[in-house]
Amino acid sequence: MSTVSRDTEASRSRGEQHGIDLMQQPAVGLVYLFFVFLPLIFQPRVSVTTVIASLLACLAFLPLYRGGLGRWQPSAHARWTLTALIALLLLPLNPGANTFMIYAAGLAGHLLAPRRAVIIGLALAALTAAAYLWVFGNEPWAIGFVLITFVIGGMVLGGSIYGRLQSRRMAELQLSQDEVRRLAGQAERERIARDLHDLLGHTLSMVVLKSELAGKLIARDPDAARAQIAEVEQVARQALGEVREAVSGYRRGDFEGELAATRLALLSAGIEVEAASHAPPRRDEVDHLLSMCLREASTNILRHADAGHVSVDLSVKEGTLSLAISDDGRGGIRHEGNGLRGIRERLEAFGGDLDIDSPEGAGTRLRLSLPAGWRAEADAA
Template identity: 45%
Template sequence: MNARLSSDTRMARSWFQPTPDSLWNRFREKPRLRVASLFNLVWTVYVFGDLVFAQKLNPHWWLATLMAFPAFLAIYAISYIRPIRQAPWFAAAVALLAYSIMGINASGGACFMIYACAIMGFEGSPKRCYTGMGFVIGGFALAGTFIYTWPPSILATISFIALSVGSINVIYRFNAQRDAELKLSHDEVRRLAAMAERERIGRDLHDLLGHTLSLITLKLELSRRLIDRDTDAARREMEEAESVARHALAEVRSAVTGIRATGLAGELASARLLLNASMVQFDYVSNLPELPERLEAGLALILREAVTNIHRHARASSAEARVEVKGGELTLCIADNGSGGVSAEGNGICGMRERVRALGGTLAFESERGKGTRVRIVVPLTAADRRLAPTTEPGTLGLETRPTS
């Protein structure tokens, strides 16, 4: 007997624990959505609307309401912690609760019917969701018309509200699903790009070191054989092996530097991917000039920091980047139309200033409240730099920055 009671207790506890495929667990990494799901219960205040709007309460109003309201709260909570595929059944239970109470508590019945349509939008294809909402609203309209003789205008208004709330859940869910699929595709693209880069690095290192190491091995073997017979020849072979090794080391360092350095064009493409995923329209120049190696990596890191700040803090809807090479200066300008109003420079801006200072340039930072933020970097070019980056007229390489109002 005790064993069976213990088993029943465990089963009851497991019923009230969120399952892995529940809506509550889907919001595990989005605490704000969990808070929103609880905040949505604020609309249950309309269950008690008859206390304000009804001229006379049904004699059984309090009894019916005090029985139905806790039942609804329990069904609503269970719909979030049980498998999401069971949502239509919980919606049907709430709809039955609405039908049973609407003759006694009119506002409570209407409120429960709206919640039933909202829960119906939790799961399934749009066709399935709208079919379920149609049955819920149809049953409510039939009961209100032929059993309780409600006015058609009231039924139409409540039905429209219920359909709108259910549609919002359907649209939101499919937008979230689309965003998740987009994120997966981005992750797959990055994975394939990383794999291709690893294969390229492997091929480059093999081509770079394979012949060189074979040559060093051959010369060392030859010097070992000559060391007892011809010391001078053995020394020459070892010196040549040392020279080849030093040359190989320089080539490896150059290759690694090239691997570590991020091109400005590649960083601009990554910035667009990041900001567009955050619903920020990002425009940038695509026909960049050939930049000196000393500027390429530094400007790419500065751009990355600026774009990260836009993504995290700006609350912008659009942003853009402009690159100009004019005379003896290279200008990089990043602007957004976000909230602005940044008075104190944090670690991000300070880090950007240090990088610009290391390049010998200057950074101007403007952030007026309500008018977005603008970062302008100017780096002087040396004679060697100007040979690589030809002079261009303003606007031919970049986008003209729009007012960030």
């Protein structure tokens, strides 16, 4: 259980986007400002006023897109409203002003509640259609711009809402994981307290009583006092052995617990996990070995693999215990780092072996094998 409380390395979220979320990567979202100037390329004559107005519109939009400028921090409604106003003011000079309407829809989806954002998106679409028809009439190209605004604006609005919901789900998942770790840590502390009470409570009480008795017997019966002191020593040595065994058990990893911790760490990083364990009971030392190797492999995946899916399979075939860990990341491992070298050395100490298959761009597969001596004593008997 203690392995569940380790720190998770979570730095990514990979939810599939059903749309375009311009705010997912703000710097990249600004690339779409190119479409403000795209219609001007196809016009035979473009006035200097139109170019200057378009540049000023972009400059005015930047602080709204980024969330403010200096001490000026506009509200959520002010950001999308002023962005839509920029589009309406620029529209008579530049038909590419519909780009700002699309940005306004994206900001509404990113900043407001989903239902309200959808209503505002529909209102912006209707306003865009009315503005184009009023400024340019029933020109086919104007209707085309309106349709583009409807389609792209809808995709951006949907992507923004979906991205916001995904972020909220990830935050809720993180909170639930923090609570699980807190409860796991609390349960672990309570278990340790019970174990220490069971191990030392009775023993220390006996040591105190026998020490007091020996102190009373020293003057009138030294032999009996020495016998009591010898019993105190024996009880103390027995308690010391029990404490050492308990501490060794705390330090030893449990593979099922480590597998749960690994699943938690990978899922919190947005990595899908498929895990299966079909092996019978194992020796404590072997279980600890597998736990350490799984922890090291999952750490490498989180840090270096850039994977989206991980498979963990513990199985037995022809008496050989095998742990296969596969990912669909970048692959291309040419040299073993400290982590993989440590896994290999641990396995070799138990007579096992590590096989690495890591083609470039096709993920990595680790196969850890222990040919003999891994079964638990009770299972072997």
